[in-house]
Amino acid sequence: MSALLQLNQVTIRFGGLTAVSEVSGTVGQGELVGLIGPNGAGKTTVFNLVTGVYQPTSGTISFAGESLGRLRPFEITRRGIARTFQNIRLFPSLSVFDNVRVAFHLHLKHDAVHAVTRGPKFFGEETTLRERTRELLSIFNLERVQDEPARSLPYGDQRRLEIVRALATGPRLLLLDEPAAGMNPAEKVDLMRLIQFIQGKFKLAILLVEHDMKVVMGVCQRIHVLEYGRKIAEGTPAEIRSNPAVIGAYLGKDS
Amino acid sequence: MLPRSQIWLLAVLGAAAVMSAVSGRLNPYWLDVAMGVGINIILAVSLNLINGFTGQFSLGHAGFMAVGAYTSAMVTTVLGSRLGLSPVLLRWGLFPVSLVAGGLLAGLAGLAVGAPSLRLKGDYLAIVTLGFGEIIKVILQNLNAVGGARGLSGIPSYTNLFWTFTVAAVTVYVVWGLLNSTYGRGFLAVADDEVAAEAMGLNTTRYKINAFVVGSFFAGAAGGLYAHLKGYISPTGFDFNKSIEIVVMVILGGMGRHLGVIVAAILLTVVQEPLRKLGDWRMILYALLLIGLMLTRPQGLFVWPLKRRNA
Numbered sequence: 001m002s003a004l005l006q007l008n009q010v011t012i013r014f015g016g017l018t019a020v021s022e023v024s025g026t027v028g029q030g031e032l033v034g035l036i037g038p039n040g041a042g043k044t045t046v047f048n049l050v051t052g053v054y055q056p057t058s059g060t061i062s063f064a065g066e067s068l069g070r071l072r073p074f075e076i077t078r079r080g081i082a083r084t085f086q087n088i089r090l091f092p093s094l095s096v097f098d099n100v101r102v103a104f105h106l107h108l109k110h111d112a113v114h115a116v117t118r119g120p121k122f123f124g125e126e127t128t129l130r131e132r133t134r135e136l137l138s139i140f141n142l143e144r145v146q147d148e149p150a151r152s153l154p155y156g157d158q159r160r161l162e163i164v165r166a167l168a169t170g171p172r173l174l175l176l177d178e179p180a181a182g183m184n185p186a187e188k189v190d191l192m193r194l195i196q197f198i199q200g201k202f203k204l205a206i207l208l209v210e211h212d213m214k215v216v217m218g219v220c221q222r223i224h225v226l227e228y229g230r231k232i233a234e235g236t237p238a239e240i241r242s243n244p245a246v247i248g249a250y251l252g253k254d255s
Numbered sequence: 256m257l258p259r260s261q262i263w264l265l266a267v268l269g270a271a272a273v274m275s276a277v278s279g280r281l282n283p284y285w286l287d288v289a290m291g292v293g294i295n296i297i298l299a300v301s302l303n304l305i306n307g308f309t310g311q312f313s314l315g316h317a318g319f320m321a322v323g324a325y326t327s328a329m330v331t332t333v334l335g336s337r338l339g340l341s342p343v344l345l346r347w348g349l350f351p352v353s354l355v356a357g358g359l360l361a362g363l364a365g366l367a368v369g370a371p372s373l374r375l376k377g378d379y380l381a382i383v384t385l386g387f388g389e390i391i392k393v394i395l396q397n398l399n400a401v402g403g404a405r406g407l408s409g410i411p412s413y414t415n416l417f418w419t420f421t422v423a424a425v426t427v428y429v430v431w432g433l434l435n436s437t438y439g440r441g442f443l444a445v446a447d448d449e450v451a452a453e454a455m456g457l458n459t460t461r462y463k464i465n466a467f468v469v470g471s472f473f474a475g476a477a478g479g480l481y482a483h484l485k486g487y488i489s490p491t492g493f494d495f496n497k498s499i500e501i502v503v504m505v506i507l508g509g510m511g512r513h514l515g516v517i518v519a520a521i522l523l524t525v526v527q528e529p530l531r532k533l534g535d536w537r538m539i540l541y542a543l544l545l546i547g548l549m550l551t552r553p554q555g556l557f558v559w560p561l562k563r564r565n566a
Contacts, residue, residue, distance in 0.1 A: 051454060053450075072453070072458075073453040073454055074453050074454075074455075074456050074457055074458050074459070077453075077454060077455060077456035078456050082454070082455075083454055085450075085451070085454075089448050089450060089451040089454075090448070090451065091443065091444045091447035091448055091451065091452070092447055092448075093443070093446075093447055094440065094443055094444065094447060098440050098443070101437050101440060102437065102440040102441055102443075102444045102452075102455065102457070103455045103456070104437060105437050105438060105440070105441060105455075105456070105457065106455075106456045108437060108438060110436075110438065111438055112433060112438060112439075112465060114436075114438075115432055115433050115435075115436035115438050115439055116428075116429050116432045116433060118258045118260065118261065118432060122436070123258070126436065126437060129437050165455065166455075168455075169455055169456050
């Protein structure tokens with residue numbers, strides 16, 4: 001079985017700084033993979049490379065057998081990769097409902113012209129989309145706040161809404177950038193359940209960047225470890241936990 | 256059965272036709288003011304699509320208006336005399352065609368300015384659009400075919416209440432219609448967070464260009480109405496001050512608000528009349544108004560607490 005996402009010797013330099021160096025790795029169909037490493041190891045940079053925010057200096061990234069080189073972020077999203085951000089980036093002035101609705105726009109058949117002519121087809125499609133938006137919101141128990149502006153939600157709900165919005169684009173791969181950041185232990189347990197629920201319900205692969213080891217070890221099937229932009233280990237949670245290079249990276253090496 | 260928005264549109268068009276039919280009995284001075292109101296509504300609402308809803312700060316709206324004004328005036332003066340049409344056909348046939356032509360050329364100018372410069376954000380975009388407005392003015396001043404600095408005179412006065420408010424109603428309808436759709440929510444998303452919008456699969460460049468082109472189109476049509484209302488246009492009439500005037504309407508009404516901006520356009524146009532004696536001092540008053548507004552009500556004067564954006 002070929003991998004869904006494949007990184008092949010990916011390197012990116014910013015001036016003299018090599019942020020990510022010759023990183024290779026895969027995420028399989030429907031797999032839940034963790035990406036960990038100390039601060040500044042290049043985890044978010046990998047996300048930005050996969051989603052097209054940055055272009056690799058060398059190396060290739062392919063998704064479902066197709067190269068993502070030179071594609072813009074929105075084109076990559078349309079191919080089935082959605083993401084959340086380390087610092088939540090919702091549309092703050094839009095309502096919760098509209099935050100999700102706008103992400104459904106990928107599946108629209110109508111465009112600006114139909115929005116102006118407002119024929120029966122336009123209304124039909126809008127009604128279907130509203131229903132799907134409401135459905136998705138209710139799965140995550142957000143329909144009770146659907147008319148509130150997104151900025152007024154409590155922190156945990158904002159995190160959840162960001163995931164819901166990403167799901168609305170209909171991804172095959174979901175990238176979660178530190179979803180547990182700023183959460184208390186109880187919220188983290190909920191989040192772990194949520195991540196597993198999403199993976200099963202929407203049949204998608206998840207790549208998870210996370211600092212919280214309990215979360216990562218608890219949900220991931222496989223883990224990649226970065227340090228100083230290089231991949232130092234890959235394996236199951238149990239293997240990673242006992243890997244001397246990983247322990248060295250986090251706790252410092254024995255001399 | 257038509258959607259409610261289109262019934263509204265038709266109702267306004269009907270009202271405009273009736274008003275136009277009896278306009279002979281109205282005070283010509285106030286008739287003039289009323290048409291000025293209509294033109295400013297078009298300008299403010301179309302700029303609101305760019306500056307308010309899509310969050311791109313343009314200071315070049317008067318430039319697009321100028322493109323439309325000159326194009327439309329050239330169509331009616333040059334073509335009008337050669338075609339040998341009856342006066343009725345000129346007013347009801349050639350004139351609307353000239354407005355569309357003015358709009359299209361202005362839209363094209365919007366595309367030409369927008370496509371390369373919309374990578375810029377905030378202040379930088381404002382400076383580029385400001386520069387564009389000045390370039391248009393200088394080109395027109397040096398183009399002898401359209402009268403150069405002397406301006407273009409002898410433009411037939413085809414503009415009436417009907418055409419003014421028809422274009423105004425269509426502008427409001429198109430901008431409102433665009434925004435009130437799943438597609439249109441993308442404009443607001445781009446204004447809120449471009450990076451996130453792009454990550455949700457929105458082609459942000461396309462959205463910004465669309466806003467720019469549609470906004471410029473209607474600015475151009477407004478220019479055509481203006482030219483055929485005044486009978487005389489000159490490059491200085493479309494300078495930076497005019498752009499600022501439109502920006503003030505949008506800010507006063509509340510950026511990204513439909514009704515507020517229309518109210519602001521009406522108010523500012525009517526208020527200008529008694530202020531006419533002040534001449535250029537008017538701009539100082541505008542500046543003070545803007546500073547006062549930013550300090551006390553940055554969200555705009557006519558913003559009501561009630562807002563349900565997914566209605």
